[in-house]
Amino acid sequence: MNLRDNLPFIVLILPVAFSNVGCDVVGLTKDDPTGGIDHEVEFRLAEEHVVSLASEPTNVPELFFTMRTKENLGCGTFRILHDLERAGNEVVIRALEIEEPEFTCAGPKEPATARFRLALNPGKYTLTLINGKVRDRHTATVTKQRVKLTSEEADWTEPTATLYWRHPRNSFVHYCGTTSETKSLCTDFAARLQELPLTRIEVPEEGKWPYPLVDDGHHYSAPPRFYRYPDQQTWEQVKTRLRRFTRERVQDREGIGMEVWNWQSDRVLSWRINRQ
Numbered sequence: 001m002n003l004r005d006n007l008p009f010i011v012l013i014l015p016v017a018f019s020n021v022g023c024d025v026v027g028l029t030k031d032d033p034t035g036g037i038d039h040e041v042e043f044r045l046a047e048e049h050v051v052s053l054a055s056e057p058t059n060v061p062e063l064f065f066t067m068r069t070k071e072n073l074g075c076g077t078f079r080i081l082h083d084l085e086r087a088g089n090e091v092v093i094r095a096l097e098i099e100e101p102e103f104t105c106a107g108p109k110e111p112a113t114a115r116f117r118l119a120l121n122p123g124k125y126t127l128t129l130i131n132g133k134v135r136d137r138h139t140a141t142v143t144k145q146r147v148k149l150t151s152e153e154a155d156w157t158e159p160t161a162t163l164y165w166r167h168p169r170n171s172f173v174h175y176c177g178t179t180s181e182t183k184s185l186c187t188d189f190a191a192r193l194q195e196l197p198l199t200r201i202e203v204p205e206e207g208k209w210p211y212p213l214v215d216d217g218h219h220y221s222a223p224p225r226f227y228r229y230p231d232q233q234t235w236e237q238v239k240t241r242l243r244r245f246t247r248e249r250v251q252d253r254e255g256i257g258m259e260v261w262n263w264q265s266d267r268v269l270s271w272r273i274n275r276q
Helices: 184-193 232-249
Strands: 041-048 062-069 079-087 090-099 113-117 123-131 134-142 146-153 157-159 163-165 171-178 199-201 225-228 257-262 267-269
Touching: 041 123, 041 146, 041 163, 062 079, 062 090, 134 157, 146 157, 171 184, 184 225, 184 232, 184 257, 232 257, 232 267
Parallel strands: 041 157, 079 113, 090 123
Antiparallel strands: 041 062, 062 113, 079 090, 123 134, 134 146, 146 163, 171 225, 171 257, 199 225, 257 267
16 A cells, blocks of 8 residues: 555644734734744745545645744644734734643654645735744745745744745646566556656756655655646546556556546545456
């Protein structure tokens, strides 16, 4: 089984306090020395998927803001409580306190985190991150293809990367992991994809790519192949080809994992395909 199949897809959206603000944004006009956390924080602004039990099988990725303490605090769900305020192209995020879990455990220590949607249209935004009297300023330049972060003042916050690529629309990735003896399956299926009107996508050398770039858990893992397809009908043909190829060529599925996964998180996994 592909290890990525075990990743959690149910996203917990942490509570966010919204304020009705006009041009005068509270976070930009005064400090709150009584609030704050005694930790440095890493953050990211990147496009991700949200899947809940009530969601459709596919969904369009959205921009999420995520932050976590650089220090691991303990075993359990430690949360960074925060406020979010917006006015035009100004975004203010204020750290309030660390909420400790109701029950502790004896497992590995983890950082405190916060994660929430931050819908931003293409444009340039000022991100002000406030911790008591300390305020950091970052610039987020958002386009349809990427999110670029530039730090203006950074005393207690740091982006995990300065460039995040968004999911190319109408794109998918083909992962293939096999045994050493059956690695030809990867190139054979890739040849079948060449029969379709697909365009190869080369991963940029800089920045964080939205799809995972590794496929662990097999003796042999082929480099992932990324494609753009012209329409939904072509994507359905991609999925049909993987189902057919698995039934025809993959008799012993132990140690073999092949999948196609598109930008809306619609996937076909070889180990879940009925043999009939």
